[in-house]
Every structure is written in structure tokens, then in C-alpha cells.
Amino acid sequence: MTYRVIALGCQMNISDSERVASVLQGAGYREAEREEDADILGVVACSVRQKAIDRIYSKIHEWNGWKAQRPLLTFVSGCILPEDERKFLRLFDLVFRIDDLPRLPELVRTYGVPVPVPSGVEPQRSVTLQHADDFWAIAPRYQSPHAAYVPIQNGCDKFCTFCAVPYTRGREVSRPAADILGEVTRLVENGYRTITLLGQNVNSYGKGLGDAGSAAGTPAFPTFAELLDEVGDVADTAAHRVWVYFTSPHPSDMSGDVLDAIAAHPSLAKQVHLPLQSGDDRVLIRMNRNYRLEDYRKIVGDIRDRLPTATLFTDLIVGFCGETEEQFAATREAMEEFRYHMAFIAAYSPRPGAAGSRWDDDVPQSEKKRRLHVLSEVLQRTALAHHERQVGATVDVFVEAEDRQPGLLLARTEGRIPVRLAGDAALVGSIVPATVTAARPLSLAAELSAAHTLAAAPAAAG
Amino acid sequence: MAQTLRLLSRRDVSDSAYVLRLERGDFSFAPGQYLTLGEAGGAETREYSIYSGMQDPYLEVLIKEVAGGSVSRRLRRLAPGSELRCDGPFGFFTLGNGLADRLADEHADRPLLWVATGTGIAPFHSFVTSYGDLDYLLLHGVRAPSECYEREAYPAERYLACVSEPNAAMPGPAEHRSFAGRVTAYLRHHAVAAGTRCFLCGNSAMIFEVFDLLKRQGVPSADIAAEVYF
Numbered sequence: 001m002t003y004r005v006i007a008l009g010c011q012m013n014i015s016d017s018e019r020v021a022s023v024l025q026g027a028g029y030r031e032a033e034r035e036e037d038a039d040i041l042g043v044v045a046c047s048v049r050q051k052a053i054d055r056i057y058s059k060i061h062e063w064n065g066w067k068a069q070r071p072l073l074t075f076v077s078g079c080i081l082p083e084d085e086r087k088f089l090r091l092f093d094l095v096f097r098i099d100d101l102p103r104l105p106e107l108v109r110t111y112g113v114p115v116p117v118p119s120g121v122e123p124q125r126s127v128t129l130q131h132a133d134d135f136w137a138i139a140p141r142y143q144s145p146h147a148a149y150v151p152i153q154n155g156c157d158k159f160c161t162f163c164a165v166p167y168t169r170g171r172e173v174s175r176p177a178a179d180i181l182g183e184v185t186r187l188v189e190n191g192y193r194t195i196t197l198l199g200q201n202v203n204s205y206g207k208g209l210g211d212a213g214s215a216a217g218t219p220a221f222p223t224f225a226e227l228l229d230e231v232g233d234v235a236d237t238a239a240h241r242v243w244v245y246f247t248s249p250h251p252s253d254m255s256g257d258v259l260d261a262i263a264a265h266p267s268l269a270k271q272v273h274l275p276l277q278s279g280d281d282r283v284l285i286r287m288n289r290n291y292r293l294e295d296y297r298k299i300v301g302d303i304r305d306r307l308p309t310a311t312l313f314t315d316l317i318v319g320f321c322g323e324t325e326e327q328f329a330a331t332r333e334a335m336e337e338f339r340y341h342m343a344f345i346a347a348y349s350p351r352p353g354a355a356g357s358r359w360d361d362d363v364p365q366s367e368k369k370r371r372l373h374v375l376s377e378v379l380q381r382t383a384l385a386h387h388e389r390q391v392g393a394t395v396d397v398f399v400e401a402e403d404r405q406p407g408l409l410l411a412r413t414e415g416r417i418p419v420r421l422a423g424d425a426a427l428v429g430s431i432v433p434a435t436v437t438a439a440r441p442l443s444l445a446a447e448l449s450a451a452h453t454l455a456a457a458p459a460a461a462g
Numbered sequence: 463m464a465q466t467l468r469l470l471s472r473r474d475v476s477d478s479a480y481v482l483r484l485e486r487g488d489f490s491f492a493p494g495q496y497l498t499l500g501e502a503g504g505a506e507t508r509e510y511s512i513y514s515g516m517q518d519p520y521l522e523v524l525i526k527e528v529a530g531g532s533v534s535r536r537l538r539r540l541a542p543g544s545e546l547r548c549d550g551p552f553g554f555f556t557l558g559n560g561l562a563d564r565l566a567d568e569h570a571d572r573p574l575l576w577v578a579t580g581t582g583i584a585p586f587h588s589f590v591t592s593y594g595d596l597d598y599l600l601l602h603g604v605r606a607p608s609e610c611y612e613r614e615a616y617p618a619e620r621y622l623a624c625v626s627e628p629n630a631a632m633p634g635p636a637e638h639r640s641f642a643g644r645v646t647a648y649l650r651h652h653a654v655a656a657g658t659r660c661f662l663c664g665n666s667a668m669i670f671e672v673f674d675l676l677k678r679q680g681v682p683s684a685d686i687a688a689e690v691y692f
Contacts (some may be wrong), residue, residue: 082505285688290554
């Protein structure tokens with residue numbers, strides 16, 4: 001029996017899909033090369049975004065069409081809103097919350113193709129929340145041999161009014177630190193070069209849990225800064241260079257301790273993603289973001305003081321319900337002030353389930369596009385200024401993949417700035433020095449340093 | 463965490479607003495936080511600020527039945543003993559956490575201004591029920607006196623109804639003062655004293671207006687905590 005799992009969504013969905021693959025593999029199923037060859041087809045998706053929803057429907061209609069020709073079991077999991085769950089039950093054979101992943105083999109056996117369901121037994125096609133610990137215990141089947149995502153937390157308690165995550169993934173649950181450190185240690189030992197700690201609000205990790213579950217004086221849930229410190233201790237002592245990232249933190253939980261931990265460990269990458277969302281206090285209130293621009297400004301000041309080489313990324317939403325021209329202008333000014341290296345800018349669209357979906361989506365689409373365009377221009381300008389200062393410098397880059405253009409490689413600096421450079425494919429997965437030759441608005445061009453211009457093997461690289 | 467709690471009772475506090483009292487279970491919260499509530503087995507839930515006090519052996523929420531609203535209508539029709547799905551607590555609008563906490567901790571001796579519209583009075587009711595001695599003035603924006611939900615819970619000198627409906631008479635004891643006009647009109651004529659910590663809860667139109675007004679009066683935005691109802 002074979003399976004194929006696809007992820008439609010963010011890094012969290014990709015990370016979830018790695019665990020789904022691991023569970024199916026553990027149950028004796030093999031991964032199929034193509035969807036067309038699989039006996040079990042699953043999608044780990046985000047029902048928070050309309051675009052992802054459209055793709056889920058497109059996939060399941062295609063898959064259900066194949067059922068006339070051959071036995072096929074389909075499932076969906078990930079971030080699913082309750083109303084979508086009911087719709088999906090009409091289209092997919094199995095629908096389950098990602099926390100219930102450990103029960104997937106049981107569901108497949110009960111309902112699936114391999115073992116027929118005894119007559120009179122109603123198959124349980126949708127299961128309810130079990131124990132998050134069982135989910136964390138699943139060793140993922142990583143998609144990359146060089147770069148890994150490590151979830152440290154699931155769910156969200158912040159209830160930002162533009163976001164439906166609390167309704168799709170439930171309450172914020174922190175993963176025990178010992179599990180996280182175990183996974184990070186294994187990744188480091190297996191030669192991984194980048195590790196990204198994942199969560200909806202990573203820096204509220206362990207918040208309110210105190211010494212819960214502590215044994216022998218070691219808290220099961222330290223603070224996020226303490227966790228970073230421990231992860232840094234592991235990664236600093238690796239036999240090769242490792243860059244550890246985390247995403248996304250929430251400004252209201254961003255403490256100086258976190259920045260100090262990043263500063264103290266060479267392996268903790270000097271890059272901070274700090275979602276601003278809006279530069280106007282009234283919009284922040286309406287978004288239920290629990291910080292003011294002044295609070296955010298102070299954090300950025302701390303980042304620039306304590307981590308002078310760090311790159312700063314952000315998330316922004318334009319055209320949120322009721323956003324006036326004046327309020328948008330405050331966001332534009334904030335962007336100019338904070339001089340981001342990268343910003344993920346979205347035009348607001350109502351997320352079913354989120355509180356904001358009950359308000360008027362009253363900024364016209366054309367105006368949202370215009371505002372998005374204005375902010376994109378600011379970003380390109382501020383990022384280019386940062387990049388121009390890098391020209392001529394030699395920086396370490398992590399080679400992620402080969403470019404579509406033969407002979408070129410795609411890499412990223414420690415600060416996660418994309419870099420294109422000529423080089424041998426054997427360098428993929430290594431961290432190598434490169435000299436920046438040109439600056440572009442959102443990327444850099446570079447040349448490998450002399451020692452790596454010949455077909456250097458990754459073992460020889462950093 | 464999510465749990466199923468039984469409905470103990472309902473008391474109507476106006477034609478359209480009511481208080482649901484639920485068993486407490488092991489639900490702990492800080493005054494000012496909210497919970498999500500829906501029928502057990504139902505898919506829909508809504509967020510409601512907790513109305514009761516920290517020490518009360520039960521949980522209470524203040525709900526206004528919304529025309530066309532599905533959850534608020536169904537909850538009102540539930541019989542005592544019905545099971546409700548409850549999750550929480552959530553939120554930062556407290557005197558002991560987040561932004562509001564910072565205001566509380568750093569300057570505990572400063573006066574408090576609380577501004578509510580309609581059922582936005584719920585977290586302030588929880589503050590008053592939970593904490594004994596607070597130096598506050600509560601401005602309650604209502605359309606009509608009937609929306610002054612359980613105003614006897616507040617000392618007369620600390621509760622001021624701002625009644626927006628013209629010519630609305632204020633029934634009840636004479637010591638209960640009222641102001642004819644919106645909370646914003648009151649604040650325009652009564653500038654906030656320096657050092658006051660301000661907490662706003664209710665509809666976003668009021669919060670935006672009051673926020674701007676307070677800023678113009680020199681209140682730093684860091685001294686304004688807000689909870690938007692939707």
C-alpha cells in the first residue's frame with residue numbers, strides 16, 4: 001500500500017505533513033512517487049486562506065474522480081475550521097484534527113481500504129482531540145536533509161481579529177522542552193544546517209506553565225528565552241555550522257531575554273521576524289494585537305542595540321476593516337522608520353470564523369491593491385539600501401537548492417536574504433563564504449569565495 | 463482549557479440582555495478576561511467577557527441578544543442544566559496581565575477611568591466584584607436607562623450612565639447620577655486628570671473616538687488599554 005501527502009499552507013502545514021508521512025510510513029505504507037499511484041491520498045491544509053481552500057476543493061474533486069477506476073482512501077487534516085470540517089466530511093473519507101494524527105492508522109484500518117468495516121459498525125470518520133503529547137512524540141519524515149522545521153507549540157490564544165487560527169488549531173499548547181531538545185540534537189547530529197523553531201506565537205512558549213511537569217529541578221516548560229539558550233547550547237557545539245531560526249514571535253511577548261539569548265549563541269541566527277501588522281494604534285486595537293506602536297518601536301530599538309547585524313522581517317496587513325487613509329499612512333511611516341529587510345504584506349481578506357469576518361470589509365479591493373503596492377515600494381527601497389551596503393563584503397550563505405537556471409545556486413545569508421550565485425550542485429546543503437557582487441531590491445548576487453569555486457564537497461564546507 | 467459546563471440559571475437584566483450563570487468547574491481566570499461559549503455539540507461559539515468575580519463559585523457572562531444572531535438567541539433559550547462548551551480564559555484586558563497589567567503594576571496608585579458601552583461593562587463588573595478597593599470612575603455609555611445593567615453593583619459616586627437617547631429619564635435612586643449624551647461628549651467636557659490609567663471596552667466606534675480624544679488630552683497611548691467588542 002502506498003500513500004502521498006501534500007501540504008497546502010504555511011511552514012506549520014509543511015511540518016505537520018512531515019509527521020503525517022512518518023505515521024503512515026510507521027504503519028507500513030510506502031510513499032508513492034506520484035498521486036496517481038497512491039492508495040491513500042491526503043492533504044494537510046490551511047482552511048484559513050481562501051486560496052488554499054480553492055486548491056483543496058480542486059484536489060479532492062480530481063481524486064474523487066479517480067475512485068471510479070480504483071480503490072482510494074482520501075483524508076484531510078491541518079488547520080480546519082469547524083464549518084469546513086462538515087463540508088469536507090462529504091468529500092473526504094477521513095477528516096481529523098492534526099492533534100489526532102497518532103490515531104490515523106487506526107482510522108485507516110477501521111474505515112480504509114485494507115480492512116473492510118464489519119457490517120453494522122458505523123465508521124468513525126471524524127475524531128476529536130486526544131493528547132498533544134502523542135502528536136509531539138511522532139518523529140517527522142523531513143522533506144529536506146539540510147533544513148528542518150521543529151514545532152515547539154501548537155494553537156494560539158491571542159485571537160487577533162483578522163485570524164482564524166485559534167478556531168482551527170485550538171488552544172496554545174507548548175511542547176515539552178526535552179522533546180524539542182531531543183529533536184534538535186538529532187538534527188544537529190545528522191548534519192542539518194538550518195533549524196526553524198515553529199509556532200503561532202513562539203515567544204509565549206511555556207507561558208503560564210511555570211514548573212509544570214518538572215522533574216529533578218528541570219522545568220518541562222522553561223521560558224522561550226531559556227529554551228533558546230538550551231537550543232543554542234546544543235547547536236553551538238555542533239561539528240558544523242548551524243543556524244537556528246524561530247517564527248513567529250508576537251511583539252507583546254518579546255522580552256530582552258530573548259534578544260540576549262540570540263546575542264549569546266553563534267548558532268542562533270541573527271534574524272528577527274517581528275510582525276507589526278499595522279502602524280496605527282487604533283487599527284492595532286481593532287486587530288486585538290495588545291501592543292502599541294510605541295511598544296513596538298522600543299523592541300526594534302532593543303533589537304538594533306543588542307543585535308546590530310540582525311535582519312528585521314515583518315508581516316503587514318493593508319485594508320483591514322475600517323482602515324482609513326490616515327491610518328494606512330501611519331503604517332507607511334512605520335515602514336520607513338523601521339527599515340525592514342523583508343516584509344510579508346497582505347491585502348486583508350476576511351477569514352471565516354475570525355472575529356473580523358463579522359465586520360464590514362469596507363476598504364475597496366482596488367484601494368487595498370494600491371496600499372499594498374505603496375508598501376511594496378517602501379520595502380524595496382529600504383531593503384535595497386541594506387543590500388547595497390553588503391556589496392563587496394564576504395558573507396556566509398546556506399546553499400538551499402539549485403536554481404532553475406543551470407549552473408546557478410539559490411542560497412540565503414544568515415539573515416535569510418536570498419542570494420543567487422554560480423556554483424556546483426554539490427554545494428547544496430552547505431554553508432559557504434561568498435562575496436556579494438550586486439544588490440537587488442529583495443535579493444543579493446554573489447560569487448563563491450575562491451576555495452569553493454571548484455566543485456567543493458559539502459563535507460569540506462562549513 | 464475546553465470543558466463542558468452546566469447552565470445553572472439565567473437572569474434577564476433588560477428586555478434583550480441577560481446574565482448566564484454557569485457552574486465554575488476548575489475554570490480559573492483573571493478579572494477582565496473572556497471565554498468562548500457555545501452549546502455542547504454545536505459548532506458555533508462566541509467570545510464573552512467574564513462578568514463574575516474571581517472568588518465567585520460560579521461563572522457569569524453578560525450577553526445581549528443580537529437581532530439575527532444565532533448564538534446569543536440560542537443561549538437565551540437554554541434551560542438550566544443544559545450543557546455548554548466553554549473554553550478559555552483568553553485576553554489581556556486585566557489588571558494582572560499584558561498591557562493592562564503594565565499599567566496596573568507600574569502605577570498602582572494612579573486613578574482609573576473605565577469607559578464601557580453596552581455589555582462592555584462586563585469586565586469592569588468583574589474587576590469590582592473581584593477587587594475591593596479601587597479608585598475608579600466608570601462611564602457607561604447606554605442608549606436608554608434600561609441598559610444600565612445592574613448598576614447597583616457600583617457605588618453611586620463611581621458609576622455614571624451616559625445616556626445617548628434624548629429626554630431619557632433616569633429612574634431609580636436619586637444618588638445615581640447620569641449624563642445626557644454619549645461618553646465622548648462627557649469626556650470632551652471633563653478632561654481626564656494627568657496620570658489616569660484608562661480602560662476602554664465596547665464597540666470599536668466608541669473606542670476609536672475615545673482613544674483619539676484621550677490622546678488629544680495628553681494621555682499617552684501606553685496608558686490606554688482597550689478591548690473591542692464585535
